[in-house]
Amino acid sequence: MVEAGVLVEALSRGLPGDRVVADPDVLAALSHDDAEWAPAGKAAAAVRARSEAEVQHVVRTCAGLGAPVVPRGAGTGLSGGANAVGGCVILDLSRMNRVLEIDPDNLVAIVQPGAVNNDVKAAVAEHGLWYPPDPASAPWSTIGGNVATNAGGLCCLKYGVTRDYVLGLRAVVGGPVAYGDAVRLGRRTTKGVAGLDLVGLFVGSEGTLGVVTEVTLRLRPAPAGPPRTVVAAFADLVASGRAVAQITRRGLTPAVLELLDRACLEAVEEWKHLGLEAEATALLLARVDTPGDSGAAEAAAIAAAMTDAGAIWAEQSTDDAEAEALFEARLLAYPALERLGPVLTEDICVPRSKVPEMLGQVTAIAARHGVRVATIAHAGDGNLHPLLITPPGDEAARAAAQAAFEEFLDAAIALGGTVTGEHGVGILKRDGMRRELDPGSVALQEAVRRALDPRGVFNPGKG
Numbered sequence: 001m002v003e004a005g006v007l008v009e010a011l012s013r014g015l016p017g018d019r020v021v022a023d024p025d026v027l028a029a030l031s032h033d034d035a036e037w038a039p040a041g042k043a044a045a046a047v048r049a050r051s052e053a054e055v056q057h058v059v060r061t062c063a064g065l066g067a068p069v070v071p072r073g074a075g076t077g078l079s080g081g082a083n084a085v086g087g088c089v090i091l092d093l094s095r096m097n098r099v100l101e102i103d104p105d106n107l108v109a110i111v112q113p114g115a116v117n118n119d120v121k122a123a124v125a126e127h128g129l130w131y132p133p134d135p136a137s138a139p140w141s142t143i144g145g146n147v148a149t150n151a152g153g154l155c156c157l158k159y160g161v162t163r164d165y166v167l168g169l170r171a172v173v174g175g176p177v178a179y180g181d182a183v184r185l186g187r188r189t190t191k192g193v194a195g196l197d198l199v200g201l202f203v204g205s206e207g208t209l210g211v212v213t214e215v216t217l218r219l220r221p222a223p224a225g226p227p228r229t230v231v232a233a234f235a236d237l238v239a240s241g242r243a244v245a246q247i248t249r250r251g252l253t254p255a256v257l258e259l260l261d262r263a264c265l266e267a268v269e270e271w272k273h274l275g276l277e278a279e280a281t282a283l284l285l286a287r288v289d290t291p292g293d294s295g296a297a298e299a300a301a302i303a304a305a306m307t308d309a310g311a312i313w314a315e316q317s318t319d320d321a322e323a324e325a326l327f328e329a330r331l332l333a334y335p336a337l338e339r340l341g342p343v344l345t346e347d348i349c350v351p352r353s354k355v356p357e358m359l360g361q362v363t364a365i366a367a368r369h370g371v372r373v374a375t376i377a378h379a380g381d382g383n384l385h386p387l388l389i390t391p392p393g394d395e396a397a398r399a400a401a402q403a404a405f406e407e408f409l410d411a412a413i414a415l416g417g418t419v420t421g422e423h424g425v426g427i428l429k430r431d432g433m434r435r436e437l438d439p440g441s442v443a444l445q446e447a448v449r450r451a452l453d454p455r456g457v458f459n460p461g462k463g
């Protein structure tokens with residue numbers, strides 16, 4: 001492992017004075033993402049890059065000295081993907097945060113990787129445009145992080161995930177070209193099939209193939225009008241899952257279909273006092289953005305599907321403030337639960353017809369291990385986030401939660417699902433991914449990595 005002082009000196013030689021961070025406290029803060037349970041190594045240094053040329057210098061220097069590079073956006077990741085590995089340089093992209101171009105004629109925006117998702121949304125909205133991918137972390141997470149994890153979100157159900165909105169990239173890479181070379185991948189046209197889909201390969205690659213320095217995004221026109229909200233309460237979690245399956249089977253596509261269980265509602269209410277009623281065991285929140293009479297009919301059909309699946313009640317919200325409070329509760333659920341103790345976040349995704357069965361298993365597995373679980377879900381996608389909460393410092397509870405976490409993965413795989421719907425493999429899902437994937441698929445992935453990063457510079461040990 002190269003000595004930290006040597007690395008800092010070599011990095012500093014090609015960068016303005018304020019870019020290199022060696023202060024141990026700041027380094028420690030930059031060495032961990034939001035996955036509280038994922039281990040982190042000790043970084044040698046961090047660099048707060050402000051341009052692609054600076055990223056190139058970092059990659060060249062690290063490749064030359066044999067130090068790993070760990071790219072980092074906002075550090076909101078939930079898999080340990082941005083966590084330091086021993087002797088690495090954390091490459092913080094959050095200061096490369098400009099929106100470089102908005103092209104309303106072609107529904108395209110070009111942004112730097114550190115641009116925050118909600119800032120991009122706000123910038124394009126000024127032109128009557130919309131960037132749909134909306135992870136619940138959108139107020140903080142960066143487009144670079146979203147691209148590297150292929151982030152999902154609430155409206156993926158109807159509008160797709162980050163991958164569906166990335167037309168092109170610039171990235172600083174290594175391997176078949178010199179380490180530190182910048183390449184352009186993809187294009188800005190809506191169609192284009194010249195060559196292999198390297199943009200698709202980079203999206204979701206968790207910083208293991210290179211560092212993204214610019215992103216060309218596909219936009220949509222802004223939604224036509226305010227959405228309608230449908231809310232349903234259920235006496236048990238499995239019934240709410242049946243409603244999800246029923247909505248899917250009836251061919252209904254709300255823009256959003258989210259689930260919150262009682263533990264989440266109580267945690268948010270205790271913290272924010274939004275006036276939420278936490279009497280039901282689970283709530284389903286649907287949003288319909290189809291305008292006019294068709295939207296009204298769609299909302300009514302969704303409420304009917306929820307009732308037929310066993311909802312205690314299901315209704316279209318006529319009170320905008322109440323609907324807002326419910327969606328706010330959805331967004332606040334994770335930080336509200338984090339206040340109660342270390343949270344181990346699950347991210348399984350199952351075929352939508354299997355949501356009821358998976359929810360039943362979540363309850364049963366957690367009960368068997370005696371762990372506290374709260375579930376939020378992008379339910380319409382079959383993407384469930386059972387959150388395991390343990391009392392701080394309770395090692396036995398931690399071990400029980402870890403065992404339940406692994407059993408959730410096996411249950412999802414057995415139902416034809418996946419170990420990670422949107423958060424990425426990072427550190428937490430490395431074993432689970434290998435249990436899920438065909439061994440041949442793992443071998444192909446490893447071959448691609450070896451070809452593009454033979455020296456193992458980019459985020460080694462992740463994914």
Ligand SMILES: Cc1cc2nc3c(=O)[nH]c(=O)nc-3n(C[C@H](O)[C@H](O)[C@H](O)COP(=O)(O)OP(=O)(O)OC[C@H]3O[C@@H](n4cnc5c(N)ncnc54)[C@H](O)[C@@H]3O)c2cc1C
Nearest residue numbers: 073074075076077081135136137142144145148152207212
């Ligand atoms: C409250 C909360 C809610 C969340 N909700 C959602 C949700 O609804 N949907 C969802 O998908 N995720 C969600 N997440 C997880 C997280 O926000 C996403 O994974 C997000 O995409 C990470 O972005 P980031 O900028 O924080 O990246 P980081 O955490 O900094 O990094 C994530 C990964 O991307 C890599 N990376 C970052 N920037 C680059 C770059 N420029 N080039 C190459 N690699 C890079 C890192 O090495 C790491 O592997 C949530 C997290 C929190 C805390």
